[in-house]
Amino acid sequence: MVGRAVTSRDLVLGRLRAALATGGPAPAPVSRDYVQADTVDVDQLAQRLTDYRAHVHRATEAAVADTIADLLPAGATVVVPPGLPPAWLPSTVTALTDDGLDHGRIGAADAVVTAAAVAIAQTGTIVLDGSPDQGRRVLSLLPDRHVCVLRAEQVVATVPEALARLTPHRPLTWISGPSATSDIELIRVEGVHGPRHLHVVLLP
Amino acid sequence: MTRRTFLGMPATAPPVTAPAGVGHLRGDESFPDAARRSLADPQLRRNLRHATTTIRAKSAGVIDEQADWEQLRAAGAAIKADTLHRLPDLLEQLEEKVTGAGGVVHWAADAIEANRIVTDLVRAAGADRVIKVKSMATQEIGLNEALEAAGITPVETDLAELIVQLGDDRPSHILVPAIHRNRAEIREIFLREMPGVDPALADDPTALAAAARRFLRETFLSTPVAVSGANFAVAETGTLAVVESEGNGRMCLTVPDTLITVMGVEKVVPTWRDLEVFLQLLPRASTGERMNPYTSMWTGVTPGDGPQAFHLVLLDNGRSAVLADEVGRQALRCIRCSACLNVCPVYERAGGHAYGSVYPGPIGAVLSPQLTGIEDNASLPYASTLCGACYDACPVKINIPELLVHLRAEAVESRPRPTAESIAMAAAAYTMDRPRLYAAGQRAARLSRLAGRRGRGLPPPLNGWTASRDLPEPPAQTFREWWAGR
Numbered sequence: 060m061v062g063r064a065v066t067s068r069d070l071v072l073g074r075l076r077a078a079l080a081t082g083g084p085a086p087a088p089v090s091r092d093y094v095q096a097d098t099v100d101v102d103q104l105a106q107r108l109t110d111y112r113a114h115v116h117r118a119t120e121a122a123v124a125d126t127i128a129d130l131l132p133a134g135a136t137v138v139v140p141p142g143l144p145p146a147w148l149p150s151t152v153t154a155l156t157d158d159g160l161d162h163g164r165i166g167a168a169d170a171v172v173t174a175a176a177v178a179i180a181q182t183g184t185i186v187l188d189g190s191p192d193q194g195r196r197v198l199s200l201l202p203d204r205h206v207c208v209l210r211a212e213q214v215v216a217t218v219p220e221a222l223a224r225l226t227p228h229r230p231l232t233w234i235s236g237p238s239a240t241s242d243i244e245l246i247r248v249e250g251v252h253g254p255r256h257l258h259v260v261l262l263p
Numbered sequence: 264m265t266r267r268t269f270l271g272m273p274a275t276a277p278p279v280t281a282p283a284g285v286g287h288l289r290g291d292e293s294f295p296d297a298a299r300r301s302l303a304d305p306q307l308r309r310n311l312r313h314a315t316t317t318i319r320a321k322s323a324g325v326i327d328e329q330a331d332w333e334q335l336r337a338a339g340a341a342i343k344a345d346t347l348h349r350l351p352d353l354l355e356q357l358e359e360k361v362t363g364a365g366g367v368v369h370w371a372a373d374a375i376e377a378n379r380i381v382t383d384l385v386r387a388a389g390a391d392r393v394i395k396v397k398s399m400a401t402q403e404i405g406l407n408e409a410l411e412a413a414g415i416t417p418v419e420t421d422l423a424e425l426i427v428q429l430g431d432d433r434p435s436h437i438l439v440p441a442i443h444r445n446r447a448e449i450r451e452i453f454l455r456e457m458p459g460v461d462p463a464l465a466d467d468p469t470a471l472a473a474a475a476r477r478f479l480r481e482t483f484l485s486t487p488v489a490v491s492g493a494n495f496a497v498a499e500t501g502t503l504a505v506v507e508s509e510g511n512g513r514m515c516l517t518v519p520d521t522l523i524t525v526m527g528v529e530k531v532v533p534t535w536r537d538l539e540v541f542l543q544l545l546p547r548a549s550t551g552e553r554m555n556p557y558t559s560m561w562t563g564v565t566p567g568d569g570p571q572a573f574h575l576v577l578l579d580n581g582r583s584a585v586l587a588d589e590v591g592r593q594a595l596r597c598i599r600c601s602a603c604l605n606v607c608p609v610y611e612r613a614g615g616h617a618y619g620s621v622y623p624g625p626i627g628a629v630l631s632p633q634l635t636g637i638e639d640n641a642s643l644p645y646a647s648t649l650c651g652a653c654y655d656a657c658p659v660k661i662n663i664p665e666l667l668v669h670l671r672a673e674a675v676e677s678r679p680r681p682t683a684e685s686i687a688m689a690a691a692a693y694t695m696d697r698p699r700l701y702a703a704g705q706r707a708a709r710l711s712r713l714a715g716r717r718g719r720g721l722p723p724p725l726n727g728w729t730a731s732r733d734l735p736e737p738p739a740q741t742f743r744e745w746w747a748g749r
Contacts, residue, residue, distance in 0.1 A: 066370070067369075067370040067371060067372050067376060068370040070276055070370075070372050071354075071370045071371075071372055071528070071577065071579045071583070072351045072354065072355070072370075073276040074276050074277070074278045074279060074372075074579060074583035075278075075350050075351045075354070075528065075579075075582075075583050075586060076351050077276060077277055077278055077583070077587070078278045078583045078584070078586035078587035078592075079348070079350070079351070079586065079587075081587070081589065083348075083589040083592075084589075085348065086341065086344035086345045086347075086348045087341055087344070088341070089338055089341040089342050089345060090334075090337060090338060090341065091338055092331075092334050092338075093331040093334035093335045093338055093540070093543075094330070094331045094334075107553060111552075111556070162484050162518065163484070166480075166484065179554070181553070182553040182554035183553060183554065184554045189565065189568055195567065195568040195569070196513070196516075196517045196559075196568055196569055197517050197518060197568075197569075200510065200513050200514065200517055200518075218539050218542050218543050219536075219539040222535065222536060222538055222539045222542075223536075227497065227500040227502045227535050227560070227562060228364065228500065228501075228502070228562040228563075229562075229565075230559075230560070230561050230562075230565045230568055230569060231558075231559070231560040231561075232513065232557065232558075232559055232560075233542075233554070233557065233558035233559075233560075234556065234557060235552070235553070235554040235555065235556050235557075236556050237556070238508070238509055238510035238556055238557070239508050239509065239556050240422045240423075240468075240472055240508055240509045241439070241508070241550065242421070242422040242423035242426070242439055242441060242472075242509075243422070243441075243446055243449055243468040243471055243472070244310075244313070244314075244445055244446055244468065245313070245314055245317045245318065245439065245442075246468045248468045248469050248472040250472070250473075250476070251422060251472050251475065251476055251508075251509035251510055251511065252420070252476060252479065252480070252483070252509050252510035252511045252513070252514050253509070253510025253513055253514075253556070253557060254510075
């Protein structure tokens with residue numbers, strides 16, 4: 060028999076096709092009769108974020124800077140994604156705008172302030188998608204304190220609604236409370252490798 | 264058993280089980296032998312009972328508040344069944360999308376090939392160390408051992424995996440691999456094995472987690488290659504997803520220049536929308552949370568954000584053999600939530616190590632023997648009471664009891680020599696076909712009661728059965744005698 064060298068790709072796909080060759084019953088159609096959408100309840104989002112030890116603050120757009128000033132000590136260095144609305148930053152902090160900051164400087168900062176793409180009320184989740192007001196993934200990872208500003212219109216009720224709003228090819232980070240582990244005797248400890256403090260500023 | 268023929272191979276090749284001598288799908292001893300040792304360890308049993316009881320209660324609480332839980336389970340099961348039915352096509356679609364987004368796709372027929380691919384990629388990146396996100400697939404193939412043999416240091420970054428690695432130990436639970444260790448034991452391991460650790464380290468979980476944070480931070484920032492598994496891969500978009508809690512996953516998926524993801528071929532899902540089902544099922548069934556702290560999703564390479572080289576290794580390693588069994592293939596629906604472990608009375612007492620394989624508990628008892636071939640894990644389908652709790656708990660409705668029975672039949676058929684059980688069954692069938700012989704046998708059983716002291720049990724080779732059970736006392740009158748004299 061003469062043949063070209065068979066690749067592992069051919070081999071694996073060939074085996075899988077052979078495995079299915081005997082047929083078997085065709086699978087039943089997928090029924091999506093679970094809850095797709097629900098009424099948005101921003102209070103539920105706040106309560107569920109708090110459940111997972113995030114700190115929730117309510118503010119108007121005009122009061123964002125004052126709210127953040129109360130969260131961070133004067134002189135704190137704050138990593139800032141390039142597209143963050145400048146009015147959100149209090150004058151009391153030192154902004155470190157990301158123009159390719161190295162990991163050392165990001166990690167040494169006291170906090171990072173970002174916007175968000177979507178939030179899910181039922182699960183207490185915020186999702187970042189790397190837009191200019193959220194920045195590279197590493198910005199919201201290395202600093203020990205993450206302040207996330209969220210507009211009410213970004214909040215949906217359910218997971219299906221959130222996925223429908225998101226763009227798959229963007230790098231996505233779903234965040235539900237601060238970094239946590241339950242690996243030791245199943246006791247929840249906040250803060251292992253990600254930010255140990257998560258503040259969510261909710262705008263109307 | 265593995266077959267490697269690379270010339271003139273037809274378009275379809277027979278499915279093959281995972282090769283022996285590499286990876287961690289086979290234990291050194293049978294389940295009963297290994298279980299006997301863990302049953303004798305009261306500390307282990309206390310840790311396990313506490314852990315499984317706690318997770319069960321948490322999980323039940325958040326499942327209760329999800330009114331459409333049963334609809335989600337049905338959808339999850341249906342999506343996975345559909346996926347398996349057209350797995351080759353979906354994998355080709357995934358490959359095309361990942362490649363189109365700047366990733367490189369590799370195919371690994373078995374553990375040996377996967378280990379070689381990853382080792383070569385790490386070497387090509389010029390690294391002598393990799394950071395790892397907890398991944399069942401890389402444990403299954405024994406990647407750490409393969410990397411070490413090649414002079415590359417793998418660093419497990421999940422806290423529990425770090426405890427296991429530093430303690431030169433084996434994981435005992437899919438979700439909480441160090442579930443068998445308590446805080447005092449963990450402190451001891453850190454003091455002994457963690458370079459630069461504070462000798463005054465306290466044994467409370469917060470202090471222990473902080474020690475791991477300090478220990479690993481520098482490693483995260485200075486290691487150029489990460490290795491991860493994947494919870495889901497979307498064929499439609501080429502998107503990969505990793506679900507985690509600590510942020511070590513985000514570190515590995517974000518900070519290094521090169522990311523290598525090893526995933527079993529069954530992890531693919533057809534569409535982006537399918538994630539809406541699994542992202543609701545997994546955290547509630549697994550950690551008992553409405554959502555886990557972090558989920559990362561990425562598609563190929565994003566310029567200026569995260570690793571600029573992405574490799575996806577698609578692993579068979581026996582999965583095609585599982586797929587070939589029309590009853591058995593449902594085990595490939597598993598999303599590794601570990602709910603079946605937490606509800607299993609056998610797991611709660613025997614612990615994860617007794618199963619030998621990296622996949623413990625009820626799902627391990629049906630997955631491992633299929634991946635390796637029944638001969639190599641013949642005792643696992645018996646590591647169950649068939650109580651059915653695992654089926655009720657499974658978020659993708661894998662009928663584990665049905666599979667256990669199916670595999671027990673296979674195990675009996677695969678035995679090369681007749682056993683006490685098969686001889687006894689054959690003798691029983693012969694006797695029951697012959698009424699006079701049967702009646703005589705029943706009278707003889709009554710005589711044996713007079714002959715033997717109660718509780719002495721059966722003679723060899725049947726004494727294994729009565730070693731841990733009382734032989735029921737034969738009644739004074741058999742049913743047939745009562746019927747005749749009625």
